[in-house]
Every structure is written in C-alpha cells, then in structure tokens.
Amino acid sequence: MSVESLEKEHNSIDISNSHQVVTSNDVLLCVKDLHLWYELKRWGFIHSGYVKAVDGVNFDLHYGESIGIVGESGCGKTTLMRTILGLEKPIKGSIEFCGENVSGLNVSDMKFYRSEVGYIQQDPYGALAPFMDLQQILEEPMIIHGVKNQEKRLQRIHDVLTEIKMFPVDDFLRKYPHMLSGGQQQRAVIGRAMVLEPRLLVADEPVSMLDASVQVEILRLLQDLQASHNLAVIYITHDLSTVRYFSKRIFVMYAGKIVEKAQVDELLSNPLHPYTKALLEATPDPDYENALTYKEVPPGEPPSLIDPPSGCRFHPRCSQMIEGLCDVKDPPEIEAEPDHLTACWLFD
C-alpha cells in the first residue's frame, strides 16, 4: 500500500510530496479563533439571535498526533468536529490544513481536503448505506475522487479490509450492513475512512454504541492504524476512561470553549480547571467504594448557548468562583504549567 498506488485529484497543492518530509513538529491542522454561530430566524427570515456553538477555539494539531476532545452534550464538540470536516462554515476564524485555508471554501475547492480527512461516526449501522454492499460502500469515496480504474479500486479495498482484519475479504465484499455485527460494521466505517489514505482521522464517539468487549477491539484497531500510518487523530467523546488509551493530549470543552489543554497523564493526575475536576470526580471506575459515597456534582446545568453567562461560562456552577472577576471577564488561555493550559482566572 504505497502512497503512489492511489492517484488523488489535487486542485492547488501537491500533498504527496509532504509525506516524505514528515516530522511531528510540523503542524497538520491549525485552528485559529474559530467561531461557529447558528443563526436563529423566527418565521424563517426574522433574525432573532445566535446559538454560539463554538465560541473561540484555538489549537494546533501536528502530524501523527492524537488528541481527545472531551465534553458533555451541548458543549460544542460535535459542532467543532463538523466544522473541521467542512460540513459547517464558521462565522469567524479559520482552519488551515498543511498551511492552506480550508474553511469557508466552496465544494470543489474543498475536495482535496476531503480526501485527507477520514470520518468515523458514532452509530455504525446508520453510517453505512443499507442498500449498498461493502464493496460499493468502500468504493464510493474512491469513485468520487476520480479513481477510475476498477481494478485499482478493488486492490485498494482488499488492502484496507486486510488491514482492518475482515477475513476472508472476498466474503465480506458482498455483505450488506445488516448482515454484519456491530463491531464489524464499525470496522467497515473505519475502512471507509481509511480508503483514501487520509492524514487525519476524526472519530466521533466511535465505540460508545458498541458492547464493552468490542469497544476495546475497535480502540486497539484505531491505535494500530494510527501507529502504522502515522495518522493524526481527533477523538471526540464524553467518556474520559477511553480517551486515555487513545490520545496523547486532551482538550476539555465547555459551552463552546476549550477550558483546559494538557497531556493525558498530566490532565488525569493534575486537573486544574474546576470543570475538569468535576468530570474526573464523576467518572467511575469499577470500584466497590463508589457505592458508599455520594459524588460531588456542580449544581445546575450547562448554560444556554444563545445567551451564555457573562465572563467565564462556568462561573454560575463553580464553587471557586471569584466575585467580580469570573462573572465579568472571560478568562484567556493561561499556561499554568508547562504544556498545560487552562482558561481559568484561578491560575492567573
């Protein structure tokens, strides 16, 4: 499976060259001050506010790096992911891939970027077209990106299926999604994401709908793929316990902003932001002691994104809130410790 075996259509830049110059210091994806606001319209045309789903996100992703984005529902991680995938247009800010801007482009300009990003979804059955067999499903991305030779496509499919360990390959080609188990379906989704030899994988809760024993299998597979192809991975989840196995860095999101960024071990052993601490405290390990104690949970609910609280978004629920500061000024990203950033006034 060499890179040259697949001819991809490029519009403006020749990416295949940069494969040889890979170092993990090179930035693959650069997200700058990204804002994505959904416009609310009453009666279809009267403007009545914005849902500020992503409100100022910055980060760099290097080649071969894996990061985990953790947060509860409504924190904006799904919207962030969709913007990175190019399914949404940001209202402010930019996304750069290998130095080229990829946000807010039209469909044809985006095409080269789409062949570089693989998307793995949460629901493995829903992610596969029920009326297509596995061969057709895996061929689709290649057909769209202009791989005209059917033999080449079949060869690539064989390689991919072998790599995701679906043996015997020929049997699986003819199967339809409903004939596969949950784990096999998710493997197919992963295979489809890999078929165009992407450099970045975006995985949205890839194992949350699978059984416990299968979850590990899939996570292992993703780990292996990442290592052998030097893929950058963005892993999005609300389950902190899985993110450790998969990501080197973790970003914690709350109400549209990233509130903490750190290496995995550092974050888990030394969480700084009060919200991160609450999340860790609330995530159980299988331990009998859990049944004997009440967990401390910050009161209230995540805020509305239409009218978020002033200042730090977490301040209404924060036990360590500083009056006059946290409720007035939005905290910037502060490097509290080397390579450990947090958006909290406590660390100013």
Next chain:
Amino acid sequence: MSDNNKLLRVEDLRLYFRVKNGVVQAVDEVDFSLNYNEAIVIVGESGCGKTSFARSVLRLLPRNVDTYSGRIYLDNVDTMTLNDEEFRQDVRWVQMSMVPQAAMNALNPVIKIGEQVAEPLIVHQGMHKDEAWVKALEMIEQVGVPGDFLYRYPFELSGGMRQRIALAMALVTTPLFVFLDEPTSALDVLTQANIFNVLKRLKKELKISFILITHDVATSSEIADKVAVMYAGQIVELGHARTFFSEPLHPYSDMLMNSVPRLRVKKEPTFIKGQPPSLLGPPEGCRFAERCPKRFNKCSEEPPVVNAKGHQVKCWLYV
C-alpha cells in the same frame, strides 16, 4: 442469609420466544434472589437476556412466548400462580415497577409531567386525582426536580430531568423494588452522577430495593451491593460487590472486568475474542466454553451453580 426473608426469590425461571427460525432461549433456568433494601446490578452484554429477565419478572411479555415457567416469590407469594388480571392489579407497579431503557423518551409528549407521574396512583390505587397530584409533587421533589415542573411538558426538560421523572413514575406507588434498565446510558457523566446520587439517597430514605440492569461495568459499581453477571441467558456469577470488583471468579466475569478501560489505573484493557452464542439453540454444556481460556474437558457438560468464596458461580472450575 436466611432463605425465607428475601424480598424476591426467583427459581428456575425460563422465558423462551418463538421466532421464524426456532425458539430463542432468552432466560434459561435462572435462580436469583434480592433482599430488602438491597441493590443488585445485573451486568451483561447486549443480547445476554438481562432485559428479558426483567420483563419476565414483571410479566411484560410479547406475543410470541413459547415457554414461561418457574417460580417467582415476591414477599413469599409466588406471583406465577396469579392470573394476568390479579398480577396487573396487585403486583405490577404496586409491589414492583420498572424504569425502562431510554425512559426519558418514553414520556408522553402531549401530557403534562404531573399527570404522568400521578397516573400510576390513579390507575393502580384508585386514588383521587387531587390526592395523586400531591403525592406526585412529593415524589418529583424527592428525585430532585423542582415542584413547579409538574405543570410543564416533557420537551421543556433536559434528558437528566426526564430520566428523573421516569424514576418518579416508577416510585410513586412506593413499590418494594424497582427495575432500572440502563438508566444512565444516554446521559452525560455529570448527569449520571446526579442520578446515582438520587438513587443512593432514595435507597437510604425509602428503604427501597433496586435491580439495575446495565452493560456498563464501571457505573454498575455506583450502587451495587451485589453484582450478577449474565451470559447467554444464564446467570454465571452472583456475589457481593466488595469481592466481585476486586476478584471476579467466573472466567467471563474476569475477562469482562479486564475489558473495561479505567481512568485511574494505568491498565491496558483486553478484549474477549469471539461472540456470545446465539440464543436460538445455545450450545450444550457451558455456554462460555468456546471463548474461555480456562476451558477443560468437563466443560462440555452443563456446569452446576456452586458456592465459592461467598459467590454463586456457574463454573466447573469451582466444583
């Protein structure tokens, strides 16, 4: 453990369904017991029969039942001897109730919360509507939902709130115990912690028993006094939580525990190769034998349930 002071005693329960290709043995010769003011968690993967078990105890059966037999002693009365109408009036939702899976989506969207929580009282206890509403108010405040939510509609509530309302509906008739089927599987971590706080408090204050059904081994430890592991329609291990989480005995329980990713311990999880057997004609002998690393020749016979180190285990290794 004296046998005759148990809240629930299930003996030799069987529930088989008829499908096009044969008979599915969803619950197969299950023995089970629950004390007063105790919480037992039934863990198992999807398709192991845990939901069917709850349904068979509550007699919420589908139309294609092939076999439904055994003895279910609730407060020392065998409910299997009651006919359907007696069961509906005296047992279901009166002595035991259930919070089904995705209960928060099972709330009727066009009826106010208060009416839905009050309904079991009106139907099962013949209570007058005003009195029922008062009790409903008490109940939703118990589960941590503000009282004025009685007059709201389900869509106005968040997922966590709706789950609490579903819990209130199950508790409002003060049953002896409640089944909870995947109560937090669709909820966020913080909301989940809240719900478990509520459950712990209710258990303490109302002296109620719970049977929690889940595939999430980690969250099961939040409330378990005892843990039961179900595999392919049978209970393969039942033991105190204290010893179960640290030392599971049955090979499946052991492998299941090892497959759980942990937050605080740097342990690489392992996965179990293969798949559970189909319940449409399960194999002879031990149903886990095919995937078991400790399998030996005796395993081709159905293993008995034995007591080992305080647990009940269905495995030849402990005979």
Next chain:
Amino acid sequence: MKTLREIFSYPAAVIGLILIILLLAISVFAIVSMPYNEAIRLWRGGEDIWYNVPKMAAPEWSNYFRSVKLPESIIISSDDESVEKVYSKSSEEISEVEFSFTFDYNYDTFPDEITFFFHTQFNEKKPHVNIKLINPDGEEIRIGSMSAADSASFILSQDEVLFRRLGRVLLPHQAVMAIDPKDENSLAQKGTYTFLFKGSLFEADSDLDAEMVVFGDVYGIAGTDHRRRDLTVALLWGTPIALIFGLLAALGTSVTTMFIAAIGTWYGGWVDAVIQRVTEINLILPVLPILIMVGTFYSRSIWVMLGVLIMLYIFGGGIKSYRAIFLQVKESAYIEAAQAYGASNSRIVIRYLVPRIIPTLIPQLVTLIPTFVFVETALNVLGLGDPILPTWGKLISDANLNGALYQGLYYWILEPAGLLMITGLAFSLFGFALDRIFNPRLRGM
C-alpha cells in the same frame, strides 16, 4: 431471490400476478394478430369492412344462456365453392347466369335483416337480376327484379314493393320466412330455404356475383356495436392501450415526483419553499375539468391527454409523502459521511437518497396504474377520448350514447367494464402485496 419467494407467499399477490400476466398475454396477442395500422383501419370501419356483420349483435356464446336461441348470420356468396354458377348464352352479347343459395334455418326468431350485395362487371349496360325464394314448404315467393350496378345492395326490409306484396304486417325479411306472414306474432318457419338468382348479362364480358347475408342477432366472441364493428377489436386492443397508458402515466408521475421531492428536500431553502407552494396550489386545481378544457379547446389526442395528466399529477400529493420520507432519510449518518468524503449534491440525491425511497415507490406505482386507466376511460365517457383509438372507454361511451342498457344489450357494457375491473383488481392485489413485502413494518397489520 428472496423477494420472489416472498411474493409467492401472499395469495393476493399470486392472483394479482396471474391476472396481470393474463392482461399482458391479451396485449401481446392483440398486437401480434392485428398490427396497429390494421387495428385502426378496422376500427375506423367503413362500408367495405363490416358490411356483412350484424349491428348490435350479442356474442355467440350468449345463446347458451337463452332458451330461445338467437339466430347466427348466414352468409353465402356466389364465389363460394358450393355454389354453382350456370351460364347460358342466348346471343352474341346477351347471356344468362343462374345460381342458387340454399341454407337451413332452425331458429324461431327472425333474422335481423336479409341483404343481397351485388358485384358486377360491365362496361355500359348494367346486368339485370331476378330473385326468387323457395321456402321450406316448397312455395315460390317472388322477391324482386332489379338492375344490379357494381356494389349495389338490395335490403329486403326496405323494399316497399315487397312489403305491400307480402301483406303489410311483417317486414319483408321477416314475412318471407314467417309461418304466417299476416300474423304479427308469427314465428319463423324452420327448414330449408333456397334463393334463386337469374341474372341477365348484356355484354360479352359482363359478370354478376351476389352475396347473401342473412343477418343474425349474435356474432363473434364479443358481439358488435352500432357500426357493425366486432367488439373484440376494441377489447383486445384496448388492453395494451390501457396498460401502456396506465404504466407510462404512473411511471412518469411517480419517478418525476420522487426526483422533485428529493431535490426540494435536499437543497432546502427557497427551492424547497417554491416546490411546496407550487404543490399546494396544484393540489387545489381540479384535474378533470382541466382535462375537459384541454380536450375541448385544444386536442383530444391521447398523447396530449397523457402529457397534461402527468403534468398535473407530478406536483401532487405524492410530493408531500415522499418529502416526509426524505426529510427523515436526510438526517441519516451515512449521508453525513458522504458529505464528509466529498460527495456532490447531485450524487447524494441520486445515489444515496433515491434508493431509500424505491421500496415505497414501487408498490405505489403499481397501485397507481389502474387509476390512470380509469381516468382514460372517464375521459372517453365524457366524450374526450382519442377519436381514432379502439379503447375500452370508447366502448362504454358508445354503449352509453346508443342506449345499450335500455335495449338490453348488456354485453356491450359488461365486457369492457369487466376488463376494467380485472385490471383494477390485478394491480391493486399485486400492489398491496408488494407494499407489505417492501415495507415490513406494515406486516403486523
């Protein structure tokens, strides 16, 4: 295939399928045995095509159900091998020819009509012919004496002279065969009849031929209409016309509707809004009155009607129901994935959305076919049918205009109506069974 086996498990589907195959067989037979131009020619009729066929005659098999049998037609021509023409020359130019037609008549009721058709060859002087009838009693009755031009015909019932001579009670063609010509309730005399023809030819190369048609009251498999046309032409040819019209209309509307709904739903925004408003306005428009207007002011051609019908139906209720399904499918995860790997909008619509709707489309299409067949019939009954095509609707329309029911000519209406009902039944049964197969959630019902 699994689907085929499933189809056979529904008795309704099997019956429907058998009926459909029957209709198809009839269509194929019609097209093969009577090519299109031939059928049009036959249906247009004309003096030389149906001249020897009785008017408004019931089908021959209807006699099984009668105690008093209606007569069948008897046709004898001087060309027939059994008829011997005897020529005798009396001079250079003048000759005589004699022949006779003998037949048995065993019915109690009279024939509808007795007519002689002459074919003569001459230059200037018309041949002359003398006709006599010998009835079963052996009596000789003088029928008439006339000159015979080519393609002339002598219709007995219209001959005043004969009428007077035979007593003015019964019409001539009945009187000559009556037991008692002066009794108005007289029955026909059964037995052997012979018509004697003596023709005089005044030129050397003249010749005289005659064809006798004793018109019966029953004819053929299906009977005849007011223009003596055999109904089997319209019944047979009406089948492929109905099927093709129904299929084209159903297919055209369903497929187009589906694509419009898909495009509207996928692109959303103003495209969707426009399509929905157009649909809503169109739903209020009355279809039949518009078709009537088009037919009256513009053209009654079946292709024009088909076109207008399709245009009116495209933006119909189907759009709403397909849209509901598409809106749901649009949110599917696999469509989001397709967007992520760069599928274009048109590809998503054609390759990812449309296949989801085909299981709903096919049963709806099948059950829609008879609707359009009935519309075509309705147009005919309203007088807007295609003027040259032999269709079932035309038959019903003609029957209606000619008072078929009042005259007891039930076959004229029942035959096309029966075929219409079979068509409706066939497609409905098959379509409903298909619906149960393709949409399993309905199976429990």
